[in-house]
Amino acid sequence: AQKVTQAQTEISVVEKEDVTLDCVYETRDTTYYLFWYKQPPSGELVFLIRRNSFDEQNEISGRYSWNFQKSTSSFNFTITASQVVDSAVYFCALALNTDKLIFGTGTRLQVFP
Amino acid sequence: AAGVIQSPRHLIKEKRETATLKCYPIPRHDTVYWYQQGPGQDPQFLISFYEKMQSDKGSIPDRFSAQQFSDYHSELNMSSLELGDSALYFCASSLGHRPHEQFFGPGTRLTVL
Numbered sequence: 001a002q003k004v005t006q007a008q009t010e011i012s013v014v015e016k017e018d019v020t021l022d023c024v025y026e027t028r029d030t031t032y033y034l035f036w037y038k039q040p041p042s043g044e045l046v047f048l049i050r051r052n053s054f055d056e057q058n059e060i061s062g063r064y065s066w067n068f069q070k071s072t073s074s075f076n077f078t079i080t081a082s083q084v085v086d087s088a089v090y091f092c093a094l095a096l097n098t099d100k101l102i103f104g105t106g107t108r109l110q111v112f113p
Numbered sequence: 114a115a116g117v118i119q120s121p122r123h124l125i126k127e128k129r130e131t132a133t134l135k136c137y138p139i140p141r142h143d144t145v146y147w148y149q150q151g152p153g154q155d156p157q158f159l160i161s162f163y164e165k166m167q168s169d170k171g172s173i174p175d176r177f178s179a180q181q182f183s184d185y186h187s188e189l190n191m192s193s194l195e196l197g198d199s200a201l202y203f204c205a206s207s208l209g210h211r212p213h214e215q216f217f218g219p220g221t222r223l224t225v226l
Contacts, residue, residue, distance in 0.1 A: 033213040043201055045156070045217045052213075091155060095213040099146060099169035100158030 002027045004094050006104035013082050014112050021077045021107045023092030029053075033095040034068065034075045039106070040088040051075065082111045115140055117206050117218030125224045126194050134189040134221045138206030144168065145187040146215055147179060150201040162187055163210040191223075199225045 003026040013019045025034065036048040049059065051068050059066045063080045079086055092104040118137040126132050138145055144163045148156040158171035162181035173179075176194075181187045185206075191198060201222050205215035 037217075043222065044219045045203060047217070050213065099144075099161040099212045100171055101148075101156070101212070101215065103155035103157075105155050 002029075002094065002096060002102055004092050004102055004104035006090075006092055006107050008107045009105070010108040010110070012110045012112065015083060016081050017111075018078060018080050019082050019109065019111075021079075021090050021092075021109065023075045023077065023104060025073050025075065025092070025094050027094060027096060029096050031097070035091075035093040035095065035101065036066065036075075036077050037091045037093065038088045039091060045091070048077075079109075082109075084111050084113055087111045117204055117216055119202075119204050119218040119221050121221060122219065123222050123224075125226065127226055128194055128196060130194050130225075132191045132194060132223060134191070134202050134204075134223070136187045136189070136204030136206075136218060138185050138187070138204075139208075139216055142206035142208045142216075143185055144207045144210045144212075145181055145185070146205040146207075146212070147173075147187070147189055148203040148205070150203065150220075151197075152200070154200075156201075156203055159189070161212075168210065194225045196225050199223060 005024045032053045034051045038046040065078045067076045089106045089108045091106045093101045120135045146161040147159040150156040159173040161168040165181045179189045201220045203220045204218045207214045
């Protein structure tokens with residue numbers, strides 16, 4: 001089965017708190033890609049990161065960081081010192097040897113001032 | 114840099130009407146992917162085209178058809194619209210049929226009344 005699970009439906013934090021969004025994926029393929037997208041209220045899908053299955057290096061980009069662990073099939077996303085502008089729905093997605101991206105159900109993040 | 118263009122951005126139709134959504138890929142991109150995102154849902158893959166031929170098909174209703182033209186733009190035709198067709202429709206494109214390198218357009222928001 002190929003699947004992406006985002007168990008957190010909604011998370012609320014206060015500005016400046018750190019927050020981690022969880023993503024667990026399932027696939028038997030050895031070659032795959034993982035993504036995170038941000039969808040603000042305006043609706044567009046904003047690409048945040050892509051990782052291939054052979055690159056387990058964690059990545060940091062400003063306040064964003066990603067932790068990829070093949071041993072637990074997880075690709076978690078952490079926002080440090082959250083801001084109100086981070087409020088959005090965040091999707092984790094999986095790409096295999098097909099055309100489609102398999103999305104998780106998304107996590108709605110609300111950051112309150 | 115040029116991005117994927119979708120038109121119209123918003124569309125309102127009545128039940129049983131027909132709608133045509135257009136997608137203009139990034140210049141030189143030869144592969145187009147269509148996704149449907151219902152309210153509160155994650156994007157679901159509909160169909161894709163590579164070099165003007167259908168490449169992959171997802172859960173696309175029989176009432177929907179799509180094609181890719183010689184200039185690589187694509188159109189999604191939706192007939193006998195139903196209330197449940199109200200959704201955000203995303204088009205993505207890639208160069209050389211690399212699904213893991215899809216770039217998403219801003220989406221077309223279709224409302225069926």
